[in-house]
Amino acid sequence: MIQQLFGYLSxxxxxxxxVILMTTLLVAESTVKDENASRGKIIGYALAVLLVTLGFxxxxxxxxxxxxxxxxxTIDPFSTLIKIVMVVGTMxxxxxxxxxxxxxxxxxxxxxxMAVGVLxxxxxxxxxxxxxxxxxxxxxxxxxxxVMSSFKRDEASxxxxxxxYALYGGLSAGVALYGISHLYGALGSIQFVExxxxxxxxxxxxxxxxxxxxxxxxxxxxxKISLFPFHMWTPDVYQGSPIPVTAFFAIVPKxxxxxxxxxxxxxxxxxxxxxxxxxxxxxxxxxxMTMTVGNVTAIGQNSVKRLLAFSSIGHVGLMILGVVVLxxxxxxxxxxxxxxxxxxxxxxxxxxxxxxxxYGTDSYDVFRGLxxxxxxxxxxMAAVLFSLAGMPxxxxxIAKFNIFSVVIEKKLYxxxxxxxxxxxxxxxxxxxxxxxxxxxxxxxxxxxxGFTPMNQAVIIGLFIPVLFLGIFWEKVMVISGNAVxxxx
Amino acid sequence: xxxxxxxxxxxxxxxxxGLVVMIARKNIVAxxxxxxLILNAAALNxxxxxxxxxxxxxxHIFSLFIIxxxxxxxxxxxxxxxxxxxxxxxxxxxxxxxxxx
Numbered sequence: 001m002i003q004q005l006f007g008y009l010s011x012x013x014x015x016x017x018x019v020i021l022m023t024t025l026l027v028a029e030s031t032v033k034d035e036n037a038s039r040g041k042i043i044g045y046a047l048a049v050l051l052v053t054l055g056f057x058x059x060x061x062x063x064x065x066x067x068x069x070x071x072x073x074t075i076d077p078f079s080t081l082i083k084i085v086m087v088v089g090t091m092x093x094x095x096x097x098x099x100x101x102x103x104x105x106x107x108x109x110x111x112x113x114m115a116v117g118v119l120x121x122x123x124x125x126x127x128x129x130x131x132x133x134x135x136x137x138x139x140x141x142x143x144x145x146x147v148m149s150s151f152k153r154d155e156a157s158x159x160x161x162x163x164x165y166a167l168y169g170g171l172s173a174g175v176a177l178y179g180i181s182h183l184y185g186a187l188g189s190i191q192f193v194e195x196x197x198x199x200x201x202x203x204x205x206x207x208x209x210x211x212x213x214x215x216x217x218x219x220x221x222x223x224k225i226s227l228f229p230f231h232m233w234t235p236d237v238y239q240g241s242p243i244p245v246t247a248f249f250a251i252v253p254k255x256x257x258x259x260x261x262x263x264x265x266x267x268x269x270x271x272x273x274x275x276x277x278x279x280x281x282x283x284x285x286x287x288x289m290t291m292t293v294g295n296v297t298a299i300g301q302n303s304v305k306r307l308l309a310f311s312s313i314g315h316v317g318l319m320i321l322g323v324v325v326l327x328x329x330x331x332x333x334x335x336x337x338x339x340x341x342x343x344x345x346x347x348x349x350x351x352x353x354x355x356x357x358x359y360g361t362d363s364y365d366v367f368r369g370l371x372x373x374x375x376x377x378x379x380x381m382a383a384v385l386f387s388l389a390g391m392p393x394x395x396x397x398i399a400k401f402n403i404f405s406v407v408i409e410k411k412l413y414x415x416x417x418x419x420x421x422x423x424x425x426x427x428x429x430x431x432x433x434x435x436x437x438x439x440x441x442x443x444x445x446x447x448x449x450g451f452t453p454m455n456q457a458v459i460i461g462l463f464i465p466v467l468f469l470g471i472f473w474e475k476v477m478v479i480s481g482n483a484v485x486x487x488x
Numbered sequence: 489x490x491x492x493x494x495x496x497x498x499x500x501x502x503x504x505x506g507l508v509v510m511i512a513r514k515n516i517v518a519x520x521x522x523x524x525l526i527l528n529a530a531a532l533n534x535x536x537x538x539x540x541x542x543x544x545x546x547x548h549i550f551s552l553f554i555i556x557x558x559x560x561x562x563x564x565x566x567x568x569x570x571x572x573x574x575x576x577x578x579x580x581x582x583x584x585x586x587x588x589x
Binding site for chain 2: 132150157170171173174175181182190
């Protein structure tokens with residue numbers, strides 16, 4: 001028994017390290033005397049430990065998949081890969097928080113505590129194998145996110161963002177929970193595997209109850225990854241939160257929610273005909289609406305943060321098309337998209353953050369004539385925008401291409417056309433921003449203070465994958481292809 | 489003798505009342521109360537199903553977790569509402585108008 005427990009723990013080292021990191025950060029934050037001097041050390045410590053976590057995750061990637069802790073948690077290559085993406089995203093956000101002026105100096109180490117906490121919730125969600133772990137994962141993720149979005153506590157906008165997030169989040173979690181409770185009643189268990197076993201025997205009323213319950217349950221996850229009817233909070237929260245928090249929200253909770261959505265879809269909806277058909281239909285409609293709403297609304301925006309929020313809605317809408325096909329190729333496409341999206345989002349937010357720190361606003365104007373002041377940064381930003389739009393030499397193209405190919409392979413031509421039209425729309429507003437940057441008139445030769453050699457080096461380092469995954473994508477594609485979900 | 493149906497009806501009523509409170513009331517504290525009602529509807533469902541249908545302990549454990557998480561969520565929610573009150577000096581939801589298109 002004890003031996004088995006230690007065997008389980010050896011697969012669970014990354015999460016354990018994160019929990020230890022969070023507690024030690026909490027102690028360090030509350031005991032240090034000279035705050036200004038030790039802040040860099042605390043953040044450096046957090047980054048170093050996350051790097052160690054990353055090492056353990058990479059070593060887990062090759063392990064055989066297993067259910068641990070009485071089937072509560074699944075450690076499989078799929079969840080491990082999602083966790084790798086989330087850890088890199090967290091490291092990026094923590095590094096950005098160190099130089100950002102958007103976070104109060106005395107709250108910087110608290111940012112890393114909260115970020116690691118959300119990361120733990122995301123890890124729980126990504127490898128959840130029963131409804132209880134799933135619910136706990138969603139709530140750990142959400143409750144700390146509410147705090148993070150109201151981090152600028154002296155400003156009405158940030159507090160309002162946190163409040164809206166908390167109210168929408170509480171509502172959707174409650175509705176999802178109500179759905180889960182009826183699923184438990186109809187299927188007799190909270191373990192995914194045992195629930196699926198009951199599905200084929202359902203008939204009449206109980207099948208209807210299960211269908212409705214799944215729709216209610218979907219509200220909870222759909223809200224976390226901001227799918228169409230539940231996306232209303234996203235632009236407000238993204239705009240009100242400090243930029244490092246926004247960058248964090250665009251990556252970690254989204255990837256965790258996507259992981260949960262993929263796992264649920266793969267486990268529950270490949271068995272029974274009625275459920276599969278209705279789920280696929282629902283997902284296609286929601287994906288089309290999400291993409292269209294995200295991209296069309298992004299056109300009229302004047303705040304870059306809001307623009308990136310709507311563009312992230314559009315990207316998630318495209319990503320869930322990989323779920324619609326319900327096979328391993330679709331998952332591979334989503335994972336590759338997720339990896340690429342993480343790097344692109346981080347760069348876009350890094351550059352926006354340094355510019356808006358300088359000018360105190362995040363409207364398009366801060367980008368005006370960037371190419372005359374910082375040519376390298378302007379070119380990288382333009383390349384990232386083209387990559388987000390899915391232009392060929394960059395990795396964004398390969399990511400979108402994969403999604404299109406799995407959808408067309410399943411002969412879902414209608415949704416493929418909608419997705420293609422949306423790509424064109426998205427190109428318009430990305431190019432508009434690039435145009436402001438390159439052809440706009442600069443307001444002088446003032447350099448941006450945020451672009452220190454260190455920060456520029458990090459941005460260039462993050463840009464390397466965006467560029468090279470567009471050309472040498474086979475290796476990462478093989479890794480994503482190996483990351484299959486372990487169900488039985 | 490109470491049957492499963494009575495519990496389900498009560499929990500449905502709680503759920504609907506919670507939703508209506510969240511939509512109709514303009515006071516933020518009342519909206520937080522609406523969330524609590526919805527969470528309690530789910531918890532009641534879990535216990536009732538556990539007692540009458542499934543005969544295992546999953547439901548009981550789940551409802552305990554719901555109570556704990558609801559407390560944590562209410563604490564964070566109220567803290568944010570207090571901050572909002574200190575800045576705006578009101579807890580009317582229509583005053584939250586800084587962020588919009």
